[in-house]
Amino acid sequence: MADTTLSATVPARPGRLREFWRYFRENRGAVIGLYVFAAFVALALFANFIAPYDPTVQNRAATLLPPAWQEGGDWAYPLGTDPLGRDMLSRLLFGARFSFFVGLVVVIIASTSGILIGLIAGFAPKWLDTIIMRIMDIILSFPSLLLALVLVAILGPSLVNAMIAIAIVLQPHYVRLTRAAVMTERAKDYVISAKVAGAKLPRLMFITVLPNCLAPIIVQAALSFSNAILDVAALGFLGMGAQPPTPEWGTMLAEAREFILRAWWVVTFPGLAILITVLAINLMGDGLRDALDPKLKRS
Template identity: 80%
Template sequence: MADASSQIARTVPTRRAGRLREFWKYFSENRGAVIGLYVFAAFAMVAIFADFLAPYDPTTQFRGSELIPPFWQEGGEWAFPLGTDAVGRDMLSRLIHGARFSFFVGIVVVVVAATGGILLGLIAGFAPKWLDTLIMRLMDIILAFPSLLLALVLVAILGPTLLNAMIAIALVLQPHYVRLTRASVINERTKDYVTAARVAGAGYLRTMFVTVLPNCLAPIIVQAALSFSTAILDAAALGFLGMGAQPPTPEWGTMLADAREFVLRAWWVVTFPGLAILVTVLAINLMGDGLRDALDPKLKRS
């Protein structure tokens, strides 16, 4: 008996290691995905250690140092490597702390949207036809509106803050998780292993969350990666329109909004936040493509 238990204990980690090796094999075939993963990892490290990496406080104003261009030497030193904005705040420090806000927005939006979407999708997949129809028609109504416009309306109702912007973006992205989860559940619930679990006496909750849900996670993980980049873009768009993070918060969209009137005579105050958004979103989308290739059995090459 003890030998059998020890054999099982050794087999489970071995299977997990084999799955990880298989995942990395297919993921690493996409060079863009690997580059995106490295850029995303760097982005996460910058967000986590922003307090140590930023040379100044992002809200500190240096009087007399307004709109200093990048790489301007003062006293033989580069006091502001990426220049300053219109009120003398260090651009590098604000970009670094902006990464923290963007990372936080992405995490919160994905967690909230995925949690609510998976629950509703599971309910719709197992519910009677009338409840399934009701849930899906509500999701269709949400999807019928342009996502940014609907987020703007929700923020206008709730109030222009970063927290309300995250709530609005999460609600707008939730229908994608509902539809994905429901489709996967309907595909899985007729399979033999689900029937066997029911015959063995598994209740609805156990069947939903233990038996079926783990086999529906692949498309949800890919959607989560893509939603992360969408959340960053939408938060930046709301911040640019004055409906997201409010000054002096060092959020990339808000930084672009503050720099609009200086675009012709101080290119750096617009270019660097725009590049930060571009590189981050592109890296996450590339990583999402790699996740799709590695997790979708139909795309795996022998």
């Protein structure tokens, strides 16, 4: 009876997901960013059903039509058309799909390889750790966009090669972050206990230590996602990323450069899409940092 009474009076510990959401929603900007990002993801996923036209179909009789609410506009093209008569709304929706796909692939490649190398560096002998970290320092010493341009120039301009180049550029951030977290965790009692119990090195790396290093890595992944979208847009703008007629936001900006003064919408809408998406993801990253970092949690 006493045990029953005691268990009834002690509040149950909330689930991890519920606790995470409680801290996350304290940051209103992060919640707004989450909703905006979710809306963009939904639009990208259902672009086939929402887009009124095929994003690559040209209509030479409707070139550079302004948005529907502006004089001379047509409600058949709510956001106007580009210099080749393609519907801006359709191209923006499919462009979101390309941008999010690029961001996801880049984060998966960069984080997987970066975490693996960071774990190896954290557990490796000092000489191997030094070699790995100096290589990462060399990569980080180059401006990220310049290094991505060089890699794409070597591999050839395409969306796939742009993703590979951006992943290589972002990888050192995961290596340094993972190594720092591993070096901190290695000295803790639970790792020493696992060693004494006879845990093998792979188990120590992937089962014992890695789960306790994931919080900062998740935050870095969110920030890398926005950086990947920006970098692929920049490469597309420079003609080294996605190639026409692919409806990618950076490529859309490149195709519209000479029409900036004549047709403001062909530049404004892709630019706004990049701005809003990256801002929303960065706001989400701030919320993730606040929710996952124990030092920032208020009791």
